[in-house]
Amino acid sequence: MIVVLASIRVKAGRxxxxxxxxxxxxxxVRAEEGCxxxxxxxxxxxxxxxxxxxxxxxxxxxxxxxxxxxxxxIKAPHMLAYRExxxxxxxxxxxxxxxxx
Numbered sequence: 001m002i003v004v005l006a007s008i009r010v011k012a013g014r015x016x017x018x019x020x021x022x023x024x025x026x027x028x029v030r031a032e033e034g035c036x037x038x039x040x041x042x043x044x045x046x047x048x049x050x051x052x053x054x055x056x057x058x059x060x061x062x063x064x065x066x067x068x069x070x071x072x073x074i075k076a077p078h079m080l081a082y083r084e085x086x087x088x089x090x091x092x093x094x095x096x097x098x099x100x101x
Contacts, residue, residue, distance in 0.1 A: 001036065002070050002097060004062035009092040012056055015042070018089045019058065021082065028078040034069025038062050056091075070097070 010018045022040055029038045039061045043053045064070040073079060 002064045002067055002099060004060070004064065004070065005096040005098070006060040006062065007094045007096075008058045008060070008090055009054075010056050010058060010089055011091055014089045015056060015058065018086060021085050021089075022058065022060075025078055025082045028076075029073065032069070032073055032076060034065040035073070036063035036065055067097075 008018070019040065019042075026038060026040065029035060041059050041061060043051075043055065043057065045053065062070075064073065
């Protein structure tokens with residue numbers, strides 16, 4: 001299994017717009033072969049140190065049954081369309097692709 005943490009920095013004031021587009025794509029992603037989990041998240045106010053909050057970051061927690069499934073996800077037609085829709089909203093993207101230790 002592959003776990004992905006995708007941190008997406010969105011332009012200030014546009015997180016709601018971004019989440020609307022992202023959430024409309026979630027059912028298509030979850031229907032992909034090899035998708036175990038695909039969960040958009042935002043920072044929770046917890047008061048726990050050393051948490052660093054950022055209201056302009058959306059983190060997607062993903063689980064895939066294989067690296068091949070993740071690679072297929074990245075080039076899926078609905079993902080290409082999604083990236084086109086958000087290209088002027090997203091400032092930065094970072095990925096952490098993890099495997100069990």
